[in-house]
Amino acid sequence: MPNIKVHTFFIALFSLVYFSVKTFVEPQRQIVFYVSTFGFLSLLSxxxxxxxxxxxxxxxxxxxxxxxxxxxxxxxxxxxxALTHMLLVYNFFFGWDINKLLNHPNKVFLFLGSLALVILALLAITSNNYSVKKLGKNWKKLHALIYLALLLVLIHSFRIGLIYLKLDWVKILIIALLALMLYLKFIKFRKVYKK
Ligand code: HEM
Known part of the structure; x- marks a missing residue:
């Protein structure tokens, strides 16, 4: 099976998050650590x-x-x-009560996160050869929406992050990483992509 390494890596990652939080975080803070860690890993991913x-x-x-x-x-x-992050939020923060979400003081930032999740869902559903064939040139355009999702997630997490993105140095690191990546992609290697 060609994809076994990727599957193993992500299953190991999910397990690592589960066991590390269970082992090293005090019980009353575990839920927020699970929520934040899955959100943060999704952003990094x-x-x-x-x-x-x-x-x-x-x-x-x-x-x-x-x-x-x-x-x-x-x-x-x-x-x-990202889906795990959202399901944990809905279950443990809002108890599946949509009114709690709609009346939340951070509802705008939660909405931006939800929009990003819809985009990621669209991209995940169309990440196969059948969709590439069916959508033709539009497939590339659709998948360029990843940049919009990234922007939405950045606004979402920089404003409401409770653990990792509460720290200024983590925010600076993320921005620096992004700036480097965008520079390499759109300036240094631009000619290569234009070919
Ligand atoms: C693509 C989808 C999403 C990504 C990548 C994402 C990512 C993140 C990140 C990185 C944080 C900050 C974590 C931290 O440093 O503490 C965060 C926070 C948060 N997100 Fe999301 N999010 C997404 C969608 C959603 C959705 C759909 C909801 C629920 C409606 C949501 C609810 C929250 C809440 C309540 C927080 C604050 C608690 C925390 O810091 O973990 N997110 N999100």
């Missing part, structure tokens, strides 16, 4: 997926080629990380 073509251009190795081939699956797992 979005940035990583966008960066894969840049990594290939920088260094064409067996590993970067592998990442390029498995990019679709990495994208699908990025969606599952």
């Amino acid at each position: 979005i940035i990583f997926v966008i960066s894969i073509p840049v990594l290939v251009k920088m260094k064409n190795t067996k590993f970067t080629t592998f990442l390029m081939v498995e990019r679709r699956w990495i994208g699908i797992y990025t969606f599952f990380l």
